[in-house]
Amino acid sequence: MTLGSQDLERLDQLFCSMQDANACFLGYPFAKDFKYEPLWRFLKFTGNNLGDPFEPGTYRVNSHAFEREVVDFFAQLFRAPDRGFWGYITNGGTEGNIYGLYLGRERYPDGVAYFSRDSHYSVSKAVRLLRLEYAVVDSQSHGEINYDDLARKASGGRNRPALIVANIGTTMKEGRDDTSRIRAVLRDVGVREIYIHADAALCGPYAPILSPKPPFDFEDGVDSVTISGHKFLGAPMPCGVIIARKSNVQRVLRAIDYIGSSDTTLSGSRNAYTPIVLWYAIRCLGIVGIKRMFDQCERLAAYTCDELNARGVGAWRNPYALTVVFPPVEEAIKAKWQIATQDVSHVVVTPGTTKDQLDTLIEAIADTGR
Missing domain, CATH: 3.90.1150.10 (Aspartate Aminotransferase, domain 1)
Known part of the structure; x- marks a missing residue:
């Protein structure tokens, strides 16, 4: 050629x-x-992380083993329950947000989605794609969600489940929502069934080391967390990681005979190169x-x-x-x-x-x- x-x-x-x-x-x-020069040699392969990264499959030109290590790293960082989590490497934060809300919808099909005006534009895209009823909540001047307006909006749907997107670093102002306070606000207005997805695209890798740490991980009550790999860790292409409670993922699992694995991800065929890049980054750092x-x-x-x-x-x-x-x-x-x-x-x-x-x-x- x-x-x-x-x-x-x-x-x-x-x-x-x-x-x-x-x-x-x-x-x-x-x-x-x-600097990822040692990884350039992998570009000669038709790498495809097809199927579930935690299951064997027919197609073996993949980096599933490295993908699992990346998922395990962030699951520990976000205090996910032992043997109770699942995850995969995405094409970026947008896919992670869509996937998180997808899991929320499958758990609560009649749920109403709530997210702030400062949320990333992928969230409004996700609710349209998933045909979710939703309410946009006002933000405070520094970017954090307005908890009083959340209470007002949610009180009108108190008899229905709430699917919340909490921003752990908004796009323009890096405002951080308090997931513990969000859950308390919803409980106070009578909402009993709650799914919280944390969009931690930028802040996810370093938010756990802040003091005080913003409440946004699994021990703080969230059900899924997404980060972007290219924003803070660094990568030559957009990528991300989604971590979710395994019980919610099992609702969307479908066995696909011809690939010898389950279909649990959103995108099916996935880049086998980005897991190696993220693995390299976290192993170095x-x-x-x-x-x-x-x-x-x-x-x-x-x-x-x-x-x-x-x-x-x-x-x-x-x-x-x-x-x-x-x-x-x-x-x-x-x-x-x-x-x-x-x-x-x-x-x-x-x-x-x-x-x-x-x-x-x-x-x-x-x-x-x-």
Whole structure:
């Protein structure tokens, strides 16, 4: 297989374009400081993690063993019940959110979904795909769900189960919902059947090491947790992990004869490369390495917030957040640095973000306000 010179030139141009863009994006949570050269050799295989990662199957060009180790790592991190959990590696947080709500719907088919206005757009997509009745709950100014509005919305459906999406780090402000308080609010208004899915896309790998730790794991009463692998740990492609209570997964299990395994995942055929990438990351880092990376990022986030304020830009962040929030930036800055913007703009300090990059952005934002 050989390309002509024009096609090769186009590939070179694309590489240069992506390389330039990669050097100056700060508005989206993607870790940049990773090196996976020892894993490139696996790309020569038709790797497919078909079927349930915890069952043998007919197709063996897979990385199921490594996938199980990744799932076990996060199950322990999120205090999942021994032998009572199940999980798999997804294509990203959107798949994890859809899967979590899918399990909730199968457990409570007549349930009503509740999620805040600051939830990721994949949640509204999920409730439409799953044809769930839902209510959007107001958020507080810092991104956390408004518990009083949750009580008002849920009181109208107190005789029906509640399917809750709790945000453990909202997209724009990194607000964190308190799952223990959510459950208490629902109980107070008379809801007795509750399924809580935690969207911990960005914060999941480091939230357990925070002090105080936000209530969001299985011992705090959640039924499923999803994270993104590319946002904090780092990966060259979007990926994620979903951990759920095994009893809920068994409701969706279907045996598929021709693959010699069960169909328990959402996507069926799945990339065999991403489990190896995530396994490599957690084996290199461990909990100590994750904490070290978080501490470095958090110090830079604090620095960025302080420097913006010192230059007259009204910046702020939630406690221990890697997301620094400030007024919407001008289009030129938004375009160059790929700054996510709604009612506010933000920068997300993930591993690989440098002080030099942040200083350049800080000066650009400050200059536009002079």
